[in-house]
Amino acid sequence: MRAKTRRYRQIALVVVAAAVLLGVNVPPAVAYVQEWRHERLINSPEYKAQYGHWDTVEVPPDSRVNSIHAALLNDGKVLLIAGSGNKEDMFATKALKSMIYDPATGASKMIPVPDDMFCGGQTVLPDGRLLFAGGTQRYEKLDGAVTNAAGAMRIKNENPNAPRFLPAGTEFTAPSGQKYRSDFDTTVPPALKIGTGARTKVTSSEEKVFVEAEQPGPQAVNGNRDKYAISGLDPADAKNLYGLGEPMTLDKQDYQGTNKAYTFDPKTEQWSEVPNMNQSRWYPTLTPLSDGNVLTVAGLDNVGQVINGQTEEYDPRTNTWIDRKDLNQYFPTYPALFETETPHQMVYTGATAGYGPSDKGRIPGFWNIDNNQFTPIPGLRDPELLETAGSAFIGPVQDQRMAVVGGGGVGESPISTARIDYLNLKDPAPHFTPGPNLAQPTRYPNLVNMPDDSTFITNGSLDYRGKGATNNHLAYSLDPTTNQLTPMADPNIGRDYHTEALLLPDGRVLVAGSDPLFDDEKNTIPGTFEQRIEIFTPPYLEKGTPRPTITSAPPTMPRGQNFDIPTPDGNRIAKARLVRTATATHVTTTDMRDVALPMQKTPDGVSVTVPPEPTITPPGPYMLFLVDDKGVPSMAKIVDVP
Structure with missing residues (x-):
């Protein structure tokens, strides 16, 4: 090592001396020396022991994806999902991708996906499969790019005896004679019939579909909500089946969601289709519940409109979607929604990503999904700057403390905040309280629960x-006990939109993605999607202290039971933790949690108890860590809480 260091020093001195003699290229020479000194500093044992270290993973060209979603699987591998990866040409050719990366070996493998999962929602199911729902049905068209007037068509069916299937390309004729065609297949349920005889009441059913004018130009613009005839129907059907058009315009058209849903099985590394959702969704949130179901909310629907509060649940036991018509709560897209220690009491931190008006659905609060009651939570600083904020439980989930970190204004606002605010859910009158501030205002911060109970905040x-080359290249460790925010080593790669971060079983953190709008400070060069992976090694792994080891662990750890965990390091084990395998997209991670396990020493190691409350340990795979008295974690064993 010393010889190598001397060699770098000699090279640097030669370069500088030559530059001085020639009187040219001094700035590059100085930059070289500065870079060399920086690399020497960040790779020194002393620096790594205090701040940690980043390593950049160059993924082979044939395995690179535009990572939009990430999931830690129950075999320790990471699934990175692109779908079309925000590339409309990939969407058009159906070159849809996902990739498995093994952080233990560095191996990667491409896995084709059956549909465009770009900007859907995801979570891990109790049996370890990944559930993925929603995604892209149609790409947006910006102002000036729309040539054919288009809009939403509400198809009404007044026949109670049968559903009606209308294929893509179905023609709708306005009273003016202008003709429009649907983009996608649609099935309209039968009308609802109640009563008999003179007391019979029929309520028409309705489905929406997106339609475009057959001919380009402004003549097909129609601001009226007219009744449209559907071509190809016999006279009797035409009385019962018709369209009610919303305004047909040449305005910008937003992305449209799909109702498709799939699971990914880590054992077979295969995608499988499951029944469709009741509602098409783009930018939805999927939150696991303590009973094993998955609460599914928000998104853009199949005509590009923000979903007006429709909620559903996926039941993995019956493989069905339950339409929760009793729950109607409006949220902007990708709302940060978590189940609290009270069953079916959700908390919405107010953090979102992407779409929705600034004056609707932005207030944090508790949402009771038994009676649909919503109770606002006061006290948050910069409440108008919650879009692209990060939020998570901090410390052991039993403490019921949360943090809301950073964020910005709605839409393409240049305004952002450095705010970290805390929320204590156990407070008799829960309210936000100020925490430390980030070093600078930050959109898109990623939060990761660590096995030493800290929260890692990065990028x-x-x-x-x-925009404006404003990626911050910063990382922090937040101590929930002392409320101290400590700078960590700077990431090598700046990351913003479409970035994900996950804790790995070895205690490191994997970061992927980033989709800048521009690649230069003047915002003139279109952005390039970041396909490299970075892995952060925390200081606790750089102190030279031997890691504790887990000799063995049971594959299944039911709630409320005690388990002996053999380890040769029992005398220095300070705590045991279960950290749930998590998923992430768009700064939204609703399935991550750090569970403290009551622990006692035994002759062969330690004995731990899994908390009995399902709201503390929702069913699914977890990483079991033993952490020593210096804060150094073991390699995790992945176990199931059934």
Whole structure:
């Protein structure tokens, strides 16, 4: 090592001396020396022991994806999902991708996906499969790019005896004679019939579909909500089946969601289709519940409109979607929604990503999904700057403390905040309280629960999607006990929109993705999607202290039971933790949690108890860590809480 260091020093001195003699290229020479000194510093044992270290993973060209979603699987591998990866040409050719990366070996493998999962929602099911729902049905068209007037068509069916299937391309004729065609297949349920005889009441059913004018130009613009005739129907059907058009315009058209849903099985590494959702969704949130179901909310629907509060649940036992018509709560897209220690009491931190008006659905609160009651939570600083904020439980989930970190204004706002505010859910009158501030205002911060109970915060940008070259190259460790925010080593790669971060079983953190709007400070060069992976090694693994080891662990750890965990390091084990395998997209991670396990020493190691409450340990795979008295974690064993 010393010889190598001397060699670098000699090279640097030669370069500088030559530059001085020639009187040219001094700035590059100085930059070289500065870079060399920086690399020497960040790779020194002393620096790594205090701040940690980043390693960049160059993924082979044939395995690179535009990572939009990430999931830690129950075999320790990471699934990175792109779908079309925000590339419309990939969407058009159906070159849809996902990739498995093994952080233990560095191996990667491409896995084709059956549909465009770009900007859907995901979570891990109790049996370890990944559930993925929603995604892209149609790409947006910006102002000026729309040539054919288009809009939503509400198809009404007044026949109670049968559903009606209308294929893509079905023609709708306005009273003016203008003709429009649907983009996608639609099935309209039968009308609802109640009573008999003179007391019979029929309520028409309705489905929406997106339609475009057959001919380009402004003549097909129609601001009226007219009744449209459907071509190809016999006279009797035409009385019962018709369209009610919303305004047909040449305005910008938003992305449209799909109702498709799939699971990914880590054992077979295969995608499988499951029944469709009741509602098409793009930018939805999927939150696991303590009973094993998955609460599914929000998104853009199949005509590009923000979903007006429709909620559903996926039941993995019956493989069905339950339409929760009793729950109607409006949220902007990708709302940060978590189940609290009270069963079916959700908390909405107010953090969102992407779409929705600034004056609707932005207030944090408790949502009771038994009676649909919503109770606002006061006290948050910069409440208008919650879009692209990060939020998570901090410390052991039994403490019921949360943090809301960073964020910005709605849409392409240049305004952002450095705010970290805390929420104590156990407070008799829960309210937000100020915490420490980040070093600079930050959109898109990623939060990761660590086995030593700290929260790792990394990356983000000052402006929307890193505009103006504002990626911050910063990382922090937040101690929930002392409320101290400690700078960590700077990431090598700046990351903003479409970035994900996950804790790995070896105690490191994997970070992937980033989709800047521009690649230069003047915002003139279109952005390039970041396909490299970075892995952060925390200081607790750089102190030279031997890691504790887990000799063995049971594959299944039911709630309320005690388990002996043999380890040769029992005398220095300070705590045991279960950290749930998590998923992430768009700064939204609703299935991550750090569970403290009551622990006692035994002659062969330690004995731990899994908390009995399902709301503390929702069913699914977890990483079991033993942490020593210096804060150094073992390699995790992945176990199931059934």
